[in-house]
Amino acid sequence: MTSEATKTTGTAAANAKAQPKKMYGRTKARVQKGLVYAAAVITFAVLLFLIAYILINGIPHLKPSLFEWTYNSDNVSMMPAIITTVEMTLLALVIAVPLGLFTAIYLNEYAKRGNKLVNVIRITTETLSGIPSIVYGLFGMLFFVTQLHWGYSLLAGGMTLAIMILPLIMRTAEEALMAVPDTFREGSFGLGAGRLRTVFRIVLPSAMPGILSGIILAIGRIVGETAALIFTAGTMAQIPGLLQSGRTLAIHMYVLSGEGLHMNEAYATAVVLLAVVLLMNALSALVAKKLTKK
Amino acid sequence: MNESALKQRSGWKNLRENIMHGVFFVCALASILAVALICVFLFANGLPAMKEIGFLNFLSGTTWRPGNDIYGILPMIVGSIYITAGAIVIGVPIGLLTAIFMAFYCPKRIYGILKPCTELLAGIPSIVYGFFGMVVIAPVVLDVAKACGANISSGATILSASILLGIMILPTIIGVSEAALRAVPNSYYEGAVAMGATHERAVFSVMLPAAKSGVLAGIVLGIGRAIGETMAVIMVAGNQPRLTASLLDGIRTMTANIVIEMGYATGLHREALIATGVVLFVFILLINLCFSVLKRRKDA
Numbered sequence: 001m002t003s004e005a006t007k008t009t010g011t012a013a014a015n016a017k018a019q020p021k022k023m024y025g026r027t028k029a030r031v032q033k034g035l036v037y038a039a040a041v042i043t044f045a046v047l048l049f050l051i052a053y054i055l056i057n058g059i060p061h062l063k064p065s066l067f068e069w070t071y072n073s074d075n076v077s078m079m080p081a082i083i084t085t086v087e088m089t090l091l092a093l094v095i096a097v098p099l100g101l102f103t104a105i106y107l108n109e110y111a112k113r114g115n116k117l118v119n120v121i122r123i124t125t126e127t128l129s130g131i132p133s134i135v136y137g138l139f140g141m142l143f144f145v146t147q148l149h150w151g152y153s154l155l156a157g158g159m160t161l162a163i164m165i166l167p168l169i170m171r172t173a174e175e176a177l178m179a180v181p182d183t184f185r186e187g188s189f190g191l192g193a194g195r196l197r198t199v200f201r202i203v204l205p206s207a208m209p210g211i212l213s214g215i216i217l218a219i220g221r222i223v224g225e226t227a228a229l230i231f232t233a234g235t236m237a238q239i240p241g242l243l244q245s246g247r248t249l250a251i252h253m254y255v256l257s258g259e260g261l262h263m264n265e266a267y268a269t270a271v272v273l274l275a276v277v278l279l280m281n282a283l284s285a286l287v288a289k290k291l292t293k294k
Numbered sequence: 295m296n297e298s299a300l301k302q303r304s305g306w307k308n309l310r311e312n313i314m315h316g317v318f319f320v321c322a323l324a325s326i327l328a329v330a331l332i333c334v335f336l337f338a339n340g341l342p343a344m345k346e347i348g349f350l351n352f353l354s355g356t357t358w359r360p361g362n363d364i365y366g367i368l369p370m371i372v373g374s375i376y377i378t379a380g381a382i383v384i385g386v387p388i389g390l391l392t393a394i395f396m397a398f399y400c401p402k403r404i405y406g407i408l409k410p411c412t413e414l415l416a417g418i419p420s421i422v423y424g425f426f427g428m429v430v431i432a433p434v435v436l437d438v439a440k441a442c443g444a445n446i447s448s449g450a451t452i453l454s455a456s457i458l459l460g461i462m463i464l465p466t467i468i469g470v471s472e473a474a475l476r477a478v479p480n481s482y483y484e485g486a487v488a489m490g491a492t493h494e495r496a497v498f499s500v501m502l503p504a505a506k507s508g509v510l511a512g513i514v515l516g517i518g519r520a521i522g523e524t525m526a527v528i529m530v531a532g533n534q535p536r537l538t539a540s541l542l543d544g545i546r547t548m549t550a551n552i553v554i555e556m557g558y559a560t561g562l563h564r565e566a567l568i569a570t571g572v573v574l575f576v577f578i579l580l581i582n583l584c585f586s587v588l589k590r591r592k593d594a
Contacts, residue, residue, distance in 0.1 A: 025492075025495075026492075028494075029492050029493075029494035029495060030494075032494045032497075032498055033399075033494055035391055036391050036394050036395045036399055037395065037399070038391075039387070039388045039389075039390075039391030039392045039394075039395065040391070040392045040395035040396075040399075040400075040408075042388055042392075043388060043389070043392045043412075043415075043464055043468070044408060044411055046461055046464075047411055047414065047415050050418070050422075050423075050426050053426065053430060054422065054425075054426065057429075098321070099321050099324045102317065102318045102321035102322070103318075103321050103322040103324065103325065105318050106318035106319055106321065106322040107322065109318075110315060110318055110319070111322075117322075120326060121322055121323075121325055121326060123586075124325045124326045124328070124329040125325050126582065126586060127329055127579070127582055128325055128328060128329060130515075130518050130578060130581070130582040130585070131332070131522075131575070131578060132518075132519075132521075132522020132523070132524065132549065132574070132578060133522070133524065134522065134524040134549045134552055134553065134571070134574070135332070135336070135522070135571055135574060135575050135578065136332075138336065138552065138568060138571040139331070139332045139335055139336060141556075142335045142336070142339050142568070143331060143335050147335070163328045163332075166324065166325060166328065167325070170325070194307055194311055195311060195315075196310060196311050196314050217417075220417050221417075223419070224417070224418070224419025224420065224421065224422070225419070226419070226420065226421045226524075226525045227420075227524040227525050227549070227553060230553060230556075230557075231556055231557075250419055250421045253421050253422075253425065254421050254424075254525060257424075257425055257428065257529070263429075266425065270422050270425055273419055273421070273422055274418070274422060277414070277417045277418055277419065278414065280417065281410065281413055281414050281417050282410075285410050285413070
């Protein structure tokens with residue numbers, strides 16, 4: 001690392017010598033500085049513009065009629081989609097949170113260092129987090145919908161999403177567990193508590209903020225997900241039972257904007273989606289802040 | 295408490311410990327099981343179609359016409375690569391320079407606002423990005439192209455998709471690159487400045503090269519995001535399954551191919567779509583492999 005760095009500074013120095021005048025170097029520095037600031041301005045201007053554009057165009061279309069209980073072709077109410085989104089989120093969390101959390105506990109509290117299995121688990125988690133949502137969607141369709149004969153259903157969609165958010169929950173939980181000082185565990189063992197008691201009474205409570213902020217991020221991903229749900233949960237606009245098809249808000253928006261007949265309602269849905277995402281991000285940051293304060 | 299009761303109690307305790315140890319262990323196997331199931335089901339459903347169509351015909355065929363049972367996905371592979379490359383060209387310079395800004399230029403007070411903003415950028419659903427691309431980017435591209443004399447009728451083009459994806463991969467590139475830049479020991483910077491380098495030279499000639507493999511890892515991760523992106527691309531890329539060299543033509547990606555036709559596909563057509571997913575999956579696995587190699591090298 002060090003030799004690499006000195007080598008590059010060496011070539012940089014050689015470049016500097018090759019440059020005819022000192023002025024050139026100063027201009028170059030100015031250009032670099034200008035580029036850095038310009039890029040930062042572009043990045044955050046795009047973000048601001050996107051949010052402002054959606055809010056300005058969408059808020060006027062947020063009419064009470066869009067929150068009526070039933071959906072029909074005259075009034076494309078988003079209420080069924082909102083309830084489906086809540087159901088879907090709860091279902092995915094109920095499956096993924098215990099799995100992810102317990103995996104993190106196993107990796108961090110139980111597994112011995114250098115355990116081969118731990119490596120395999122880490123590699124598979126990394127793989128999972130890199131798989132795009134459409135591939136999850138395909139798998140969910142092949143396995144849950146077709147192989148297990150669940151059909152397009154809340155359950156199939158929820159299971160697919162659960163696998164999708166598993167790596168996120170696991171990683172954040174593991175980081176939170178790792179941040180708990182070992183002295184906490186030693187103190188607990190010293191007082192005669194077993195491993196299980198130490199984990200549940202001492203380690204988990206102090207890791208809670210980190211775990212929670214991971215779960216909140218996962219909620220954000222579930223709410224915004226489309227590609228993994230189209231062929232697992234389907235696109236029916238109704239309030240679904242466990243084995244019935246339902247569309248979440250994101251899919252609702254996709255269908256509306258695809259039809260092109262209800263653009264105003266699509267804008268309104270985008271506002272609701274953005275609001276949820278903003279709220280989740282703020283919540284997650286708040287919880288994480290609590291963690292660092294301690 | 296007498297001795298036997300005590301023994302019994304510790305026996306219970308041991309049993310409970312062991313049971314929960316087992317539970318944790320089984321849960322830990324879930325991710326392995328998930329990856330195995332995904333591989334098995336994708337390959338088992340996709341490979342037979344590839345065999346039936348002919349492996350080479352499928353991968354290098356330039357015509358996709360399911361009505362005539364002609365399945366060549368080369369246009370889609372090229373489409374995915376085309377749009378991903380465009381996203382990299384647009385997203386990497388902006389993202390990397392923004393990461394440099396965040397790590398070396400940003401005042402602390404502003405940083406507290408901007409950092410959550412990059413996380414927000416990552417949290418915005420792709421469907422909202424896609425919608426934004428459809429109602430803002432595509433019309434602007436259309437207007438500008440027409441003003442420049444191009445003869446096109448729709449703004450849903452490779453260029454629009456590249457711009458949109460370039461924006462979408464920004465948070466990935468910024469996040470990973472910033473972390474890599476911050477991981478470079480401060481003494482490098484101090485050394486450079488002590489030798490008379492300006493802030494710019496110290497950052498661009500010392501810190502940036504030292505963070506090279508971390509930055510590369512970020513770019514690779516961005517490539518993975520871009521190639522796997524589905525909904526946003528569908529809404530701005532035009533989705534014509536054809537080979538084209540013009541930035542102002544529409545094109546279809548592998549991801550779009552799956553979503554657009556899966557709804558009504560049956561038989562071999564459906565299997566060919568799953569096979570498209572398999573090809574995409576293999577691409578992603580290769581990209582992941584690159585990413586972890588780069589990451590290991592950074593850690594080492």
